[in-house]
Amino acid sequence: MRQNDKIMCVLEDQERRDKKNLCRVINDFQQSLQKSETRREFDLVLKKDLPARQSDNDIQNTISGMQKFMGEDLNFHERVLCTCGKALLAGTLGLIESCLLSEDFHTETRLQFDETARHLQKLESATRKPVCAAVKEFNKNQAMEAAEKKKRERKQEQEDNLAEISNLLHGDLLSENPQQAASSFGPHRVVPNRWKGMTQEQLEQIRLVQKQQVQEKLRLQEEERQRDMDCDQRRVQSAHATLLFEWQQQCWQRDLSRALDSSNLSLDKEQQLQKKYMNEVYANQPTEEYFTQINTRSQ
Secondary structure (H helix, E strand, O other): OHHHHHHHHHHHHHHHHHHHHHHHHHHHHHHHHOOHHHOOOOOHHHHHOOOOOOOOOOOOOOOOOOOOOOOOOOOHHHHHHHHHHHHHHHHHHHHHHHHHHHHHHHHHHHHHHHHHHHHHHHHHHHHHHHHHHHHHHHHHHHHHHHHHHHHHHHHHHHHHHHHHHHHHHHOHHHHOOHHHHEEOOEEEEEOOOOOOOOOHHHHHHHHHHHHHHHHHHHHHHHHHHHHHHHHHHHHHHHHHHHHHHHHHHHHHHHHHHHHHHHHHHHHHHHHHHHHHHHHHHOOOOOOHHHHHOOOOOOO
């Protein structure tokens, strides 16, 4: 494949050079033989103007008029066109010949390259089988080595896993050895990620302290209950004394009201008797008409 790519690159470079040479030849031909002065549209006003002389033997063609010089005869345009046509024909023929030569060279080069490619392909076909056999053998050896290496790695990994499991089973972590959690900062400190809990003695001590706290709490609750009962009894006695005092007050007020009612009744009776006596003593009572005669006299 690399050889074919190299051949294609050479062919492409040759074709690019041929195109470049062809374009350069065409450009040179256009610049030399296809100028703007030779076109039909160039300077139409001068071409339509009357010529300076009617013929080469015109009587107006004096020597002092300077109308005729070497190479300025009336057949100049036909002669130039004939010369240009010959040059154009020669250039075209040269260009065609150059193109044919370039094409022949290109064809010959391609044939040479094709022959080289076929030769290289035959050499590659001749050497491909041994190379493929060598590559196949090499790949087979590599696969066998990889499988053997993988087998050894798997066996080593299993041995490492068994050793790790054995170490974990017989180590301090799973055996819950309390010494592994001892901290270097003091006996009252532990390593959190190694601590497996408190010992039986520590648990018994905590339970004893909890029991003492429960008893102390019950004692305090009993004392509080006794205080509450004393307070309730004092409140009841105070309420009973208050009710008794209110009842005595009500009795006193009731006796006082009865005595006052009796006194008022006696006074009312005395007033009625006095009023009756006054009515009997003052039988001639003045009327309203009597009072209307006050401060009046006859004129």
